Amino acid sequence: MFIDVSYTTEEIAKLLKISKLTVYDLIKKGELPSYRVGKQMRVDHADLEAYKQKHKGLQINERPTNTDRTKSSHMQASITGLRPVVITGQDPSLDILTKHLEKNTVGIRPLRAYVGSLDSLISMYRGESDIVSTHLFDGDTGEYNLPYIKKLLIGSSYTVVNLLSRNAGLYVQKGNPLQLKEWSDLGNQSLRIANREKGSGARVLLDEQLRLHGIKSKQLIGYEQEHTNHLGVASKVSLGEADVGVGIEKAAVIVGNIDFIPLIQERYDLVMMNTPDNQAWIHSLLGILRSKDFKKELQSISGYDLSRTGEILLET
Incomplete structure (x- = not known):
């Protein structure tokens, strides 16, 4: 019987009793076919069943998260033993x-x-x-x-x-027609922004600068619309669909047809x-x-x- 059902990554994690990060890894490696609906990754029931049949008899073991103060232990795979x-x-x-x-x-x-x-x-x-x-x-x-x-x-x-440092700042349209040069310029009326998702470094940087300069986010057209990476933000500016975005210099170089206004050197660190x-x-x-x-x-x-x-x- 054909079952026309699909699952989110959270639902897959619960069904297989593994972490969501493990699900993402299976998707990235192509072991679990998926597709995107809006911002959400989904897996069809048939593809999940095919994966389960293929790996029947093999166990993916996850070690429960410790409750001690380090909170550091996490799932131990795996089929490979590594x-x-x-x-x-x-x-x-x-x-x-x-x-x-x-x-x-x-x-x-x-x-x-x-x-x-x-x-x-x-x-x-x-x-x-x-x-x-x-x-x-x-x-x-x-x-x-x-x-x-x-x-x-x-x-x-x-x-x-420390891993590295890199320039962060504003993506603006070629030639910077609106003459955006400082964080305070984001207070200009009717600016269209291409924004990052909550929790990203670029979003935190934007929100902190808006707070420090007394600018209300609702002034920025498109603030609620989120993109999941720097390239997506830079592309929106390049296509003329936004006046400004916040991100790193490298994305501006890759996308092209935009200018980059460096405003801060951000430190990119690792934690273990x-x-x-x-x-x-x-x-x-x-x-x-x-x-x-x-x-x-x-x-x-x-x-x-x-x-x-x-x-x-x-x-x-």
Whole structure:
């Protein structure tokens, strides 16, 4: 009998008794066919059943999240016997880091989860991720990341290390016809904005700057419409469907036909929980970040400042 039903990633996670990050990994690897409806990924009933039949007899084991103060343990896979290490974030540098970890670290299987900065930290608090990337601006201190990390991971033992720094600012139409030069210019009447999703670093940066400059978000046309990456925001400006967007310089270079107004250098950091199980791969990670080979590969990508790469910013 044909069953015309589809499931969200949350529903798949509950049905298979695995984490949502594991579901995303299965989708990314092509093991679980999916499609997008609006902002939501869905999997058809038939494809889920086909996956279950294919893997019948094989067990995907997940270790329950610990309730102790570290909140650091998470699911242990797996069919391969390697420990999964979940790396969150969207920057291309993380794909390069994943490749180096896989090549140079024994006993782990690095997995990528394309999650925004704030959601990444929350997933670490819940014990669902291992290496969290974050670029969250705190308007009250002018500091990146540490104020948020200290609040969310209170009582935990963790290490914060710099991955890179990069320019963030405004995407504007070619020639900057509206002469947007400062954050305060976002208060101009009738501006159309292409916005990022809640929890992303770019969205936090925008919201903090609006707060600091006394600008109400409802003044910005399109504020409630969200895009899931920098390229989507830059493309909207390039197509003339928005006057302005907030993001990183690299996306402006890739999309083209727009101008970029740099307004702040954001620090892009990594966070890891300090547990006995993590010590071996954390040591390996720090070695990779400080290695000539890794930095050389990142230097081939324009827009990165690597002057502090591998520097430990906080260790609790």
